[in-house]
Amino acid sequence: MAIRINGTETRAPADPRVSLLDLLRETLHLTGTKKGCNQGACGACTVLADGERILSCLALAVQFEGRSITTIEGLAGQDGMHPLQLAFIEHDGFQCGYCTPGQICSAVGMAAELARGAPSAVTTDLGAATVRFTGEEARERMSGNLCRCGAHNGIIAAITQTYAGAAL
Amino acid sequence: MTPFSYTRAGDAADAVRLGAFGGAKYLGGGTNLVDLLRETIERPSALVDVAGLPATIEEREDGSLLIGAATRNAALAEHRAVRSHYPVLARAILAGASAQIRNMATVGGNILQRTRCAYFYDDEGSRCNKRSPGQGCDALDGFNRIHAILGASADCVATHPSDMCVALAALDATVHLQGPAGTRRLKLTGLHRLPGTRPDLETALEPGELITAVELPALPAGARSTYRKVRDRASYAFALVSVAAVLEADSGTVREVRLALGGVAPKPWRARKAEDALRGGPATVQAFRAAAESELADAAPLRDNGFKVELAKRTITAVLGDLAGVAA
Numbered sequence: 001m002a003i004r005i006n007g008t009e010t011r012a013p014a015d016p017r018v019s020l021l022d023l024l025r026e027t028l029h030l031t032g033t034k035k036g037c038n039q040g041a042c043g044a045c046t047v048l049a050d051g052e053r054i055l056s057c058l059a060l061a062v063q064f065e066g067r068s069i070t071t072i073e074g075l076a077g078q079d080g081m082h083p084l085q086l087a088f089i090e091h092d093g094f095q096c097g098y099c100t101p102g103q104i105c106s107a108v109g110m111a112a113e114l115a116r117g118a119p120s121a122v123t124t125d126l127g128a129a130t131v132r133f134t135g136e137e138a139r140e141r142m143s144g145n146l147c148r149c150g151a152h153n154g155i156i157a158a159i160t161q162t163y164a165g166a167a168l
Numbered sequence: 169m170t171p172f173s174y175t176r177a178g179d180a181a182d183a184v185r186l187g188a189f190g191g192a193k194y195l196g197g198g199t200n201l202v203d204l205l206r207e208t209i210e211r212p213s214a215l216v217d218v219a220g221l222p223a224t225i226e227e228r229e230d231g232s233l234l235i236g237a238a239t240r241n242a243a244l245a246e247h248r249a250v251r252s253h254y255p256v257l258a259r260a261i262l263a264g265a266s267a268q269i270r271n272m273a274t275v276g277g278n279i280l281q282r283t284r285c286a287y288f289y290d291d292e293g294s295r296c297n298k299r300s301p302g303q304g305c306d307a308l309d310g311f312n313r314i315h316a317i318l319g320a321s322a323d324c325v326a327t328h329p330s331d332m333c334v335a336l337a338a339l340d341a342t343v344h345l346q347g348p349a350g351t352r353r354l355k356l357t358g359l360h361r362l363p364g365t366r367p368d369l370e371t372a373l374e375p376g377e378l379i380t381a382v383e384l385p386a387l388p389a390g391a392r393s394t395y396r397k398v399r400d401r402a403s404y405a406f407a408l409v410s411v412a413a414v415l416e417a418d419s420g421t422v423r424e425v426r427l428a429l430g431g432v433a434p435k436p437w438r439a440r441k442a443e444d445a446l447r448g449g450p451a452t453v454q455a456f457r458a459a460a461e462s463e464l465a466d467a468a469p470l471r472d473n474g475f476k477v478e479l480a481k482r483t484i485t486a487v488l489g490d491l492a493g494v495a496a
Contacts, residue, residue, distance in 0.1 A: 016174035016215065019202070039203050040269060052242075052271045059200045062174050063195070065215060082368065110267065117245045121262040121403065126251040143403035144266020 001065040006074030013041045014064045020047045020064055023058035034074035043145035046102040047071050053109025072101035087158035095149035103145045107159045110141045133164045169205045176217045180346045188218040188376045189350050194218045196277025199269045200237045209291055218412045219274055231386025237276030238446050256393035256412050261337035263397040266404050276379040279330045285326035285405055297323045298367040313472035324367030326430055329406050334430035335395055337438045338412035339384050342405040347377030360435035388424055389417040396485055407431030407481045415491040417451040432476055439463045451492040460484035
């Protein structure tokens with residue numbers, strides 16, 4: 001079984017010790033996905049697996065045989081950048097840029113969670129079918145992605161502008 | 169990582185057959201195990217991937233819920249029945265880790281995750297009886313602010329890091345197991361062991377035994393439940409103290425109460441002394457505080473974690489007060 005990465009089928013590594021992150025960066029040279037802490041604490045390695053955000057550093061590549069992975073390189077469409085990428089530029093959602101691919105992939109995964117009404121730790125009414133997407137919700141839902149430059153305010157602004165009210 | 173083979177199990181019987189070989193380990197989402205492999209704290213010869221086993225959540229006629237062990241944490245917290253009938257469980261899961269990790273982590277893996285004690289992780293620089301039995305414990309006289317105040321021993325003071333398990337303990341969950349000798353069931357509260365003189369033995373699981381499902385009995389119709397986690401930052405941090413509570417109160421009297429604590433003990437800590445003190449008594453702030461005092465009477469704080477004693481008492485009192493609708 002192959003792993004589908006940004007639409008292209010890739011053979012899983014023969015050595016099961018290779019992480020999904022290392023497969024992306026070292027074998028496929030998709031260096032948009034970043035290695036920050038390599039222990040699941042920073043979120044820089046966030047990618048989408050069948051649309052769900054995951055940490056590629058805590059994943060063995062072989063676990064994802066038969067799955068479809070989207071990285072930051074796969075987010076832009078035919079007609080240019082993803083709306084969230086544009087929003088990050090508009091709101092200064094980065095300084096050094098190292099956490100940015102993870103932040104953006106994470107937020108795209110978060111939008112799907114919001115769209116189906118998944119609650120978060122700060123959602124007051126667990127029974128509600130829809131989530132009111134406040135700044136507090138955005139910060140809680142993005143807490144797995146750290147930015148050491150301190151661009152969080154810009155990041156949250158970009159995300160809330162892109163997704164608040166977008167049929168959520 | 170040291171070398172290992174990797175095989176995907178097709179079903180539980182397949183997994184148990186593959187897992188029966190010495191040195192094999194079951195792999196769920198990998199969010200804890202991959203990290204421990206990388207640190208060479210875990211050195212299995214074979215990984216048996218059980219993440220593809222049943223991940224269904226079955227609502228049964230008697231009101232109970234049967235959760236496949238491969239269910240992802242995020243899926244469990246999001247499930248309609250969990251949100252409406254077991255809010256303590258949904259809240260506990262959502263208080264843990266990050267969204268990315270909750271998407272990966274399985275229920276079985278969450279239950280079997282290992283401590284986050286920094287001395288356990290520090291393979292090269294620290295002594296740890298859990299990692300290397302008989303070596304000694306550097307946490308005892310080290311920086312032990314996050315360590316246990318209940319149930320620890322002179323050999324190990326590490327805490328169990330799970331939020332989900334604290335809710336499962338309060339919900340009287342039963343764990344379904346399958347192993348080389350067949351299937352059996354175990355109360356979640358009986359699954360994790362206290363460290364005693366063998367902190368390396370963390371559970372009552374037999375070699376090769378696999379968690380296949382978790383069963384939640386129905387709660388009493390009038391019961392309310394919730395989870396509160398106190399930590400160093402607002403999100404994405406392990407608990408200093410957490411409280412899972414189920415309360416059924418009627419006309420100011422406690423009919424039924426189940427209470428469990430996280431962040432304070434080597435296992436999800438069912439607070440039975442507090443429960444006994446409360447059952448049948450008044451649902452008042454004074455009674456809640458007195459029950460918390462009785463549970464924490466045995467607390468044995470270390471150099472840096474004395475604050476957890478009062479923090480646990482206050483958190484218990486506040487959570488029960490919220491559920492009973494009485495102001496603290």
